[in-house]
Amino acid sequence: MGIYNVNEHTLRLKTGVKWSHYQTDVLPAWVADMDFEVAQPIKAALANRVETSDYGYPVGQQQTSLPELFCERVKKKFDWDVKSDSVLLINDVVQGLYLGLQTFSKKGEGVVVQPPIYPPFLHSVQETDRRLVSVPLVLRANGYGIDFDRLQSSITKSTRIFMLCNPHNPTGRSFSRRELEELADFCCRNDLLILSDEIHADLILNDTDHIPIASLGSDIAERTVTLMSASKAFNIAGLCLAFAHFGSANLRKQFDSVPRHTRGGTNTLSIAAVHAAWTQGEEWLENTLGMLRENRDLVSQFVASRWPEVVYYPPEATYLAWLDMRALKLSSNPYTHILEEGRVALGNGVDFGAEGVQHVRLNFATSHDILVSILERIDKVIVSSREHP
């Protein structure tokens, strides 16, 4: 299908960071943007705003009908019942992480994160002067999982927040109902608030459903702030609009202390784009998930046949492959080595915490041909490193 056969020349004309950050001989597979064209209804909605010079101040959040659309959508997709007055529009999910930390904890209080983890989780805790309580995901025979024993022994009376990333970036885990129930139970018993980043919820590649942790019951909902967005699944991150759901009126009330103008979420173009995505974008999303599954399987076959030393669990969700290259014993950091020798820009594992040493993250949301070029370039570097260790 045309929208997935994007060519390199066209992509290099884009102004976004993915294709402009590195030199022009580098293939970018780093930042989490997809190379596919966005859904036609989103294009049409944006074109309509452009044609009619419709750039004036937007209506207030409640008049956008997006809170209601959010409720309809999460009911249909995740069987999660929520009310529109518990939903707020904000600028982006990372902003929600920062504001959540500042609203629901104090300086010096503990915040649990599960590295390797999307870097802003680490930055937000550090930059807001909270205390990082690191409970890494543990690697078991069947992939990454939650280390409940370590979780229990790591928290103290001053641990306030559990920052959940589900689906998890970079491992691609989509946590099971059993894992989430155990986690919810743990957070209730230890009086922790959950700040749940579920931005990848629409990008489930396996035959399972995404489960919002707040949907598990009223006890857990009451202590959960859920952050979601159309930006990852519909490839419109640059437009900046996200949603915060508060599982109780009390949480919402506390968040109301954040001045409205520092929250954002009222952006004429993004409101139009998200409305189009959520009312007319489902067919595009289904096709895109099909393409992402094909690409994931291509990466899996490639890794298994060419790089048996690389430890890799195909992601259950997201379009990111987390590759453990420790056994290759490359002479330097694999990110630097592959960038310099292979001219491919991957995500640098160390940015995801100490657990990411000698790992890289590969974004496979690109055309089949570009993905094959990326893999072949990395393969050359690996073959050469085996020959000249």
Ligand SMILES: Cc1ncc(COP(=O)(O)O)c(C=O)c1O
């Ligand atoms: C887990 C996770 N959260 C948040 C973001 C960024 O969200 P936003 O652009 O809404 O800040 C990303 C982007 O890749 C992500 O992977």
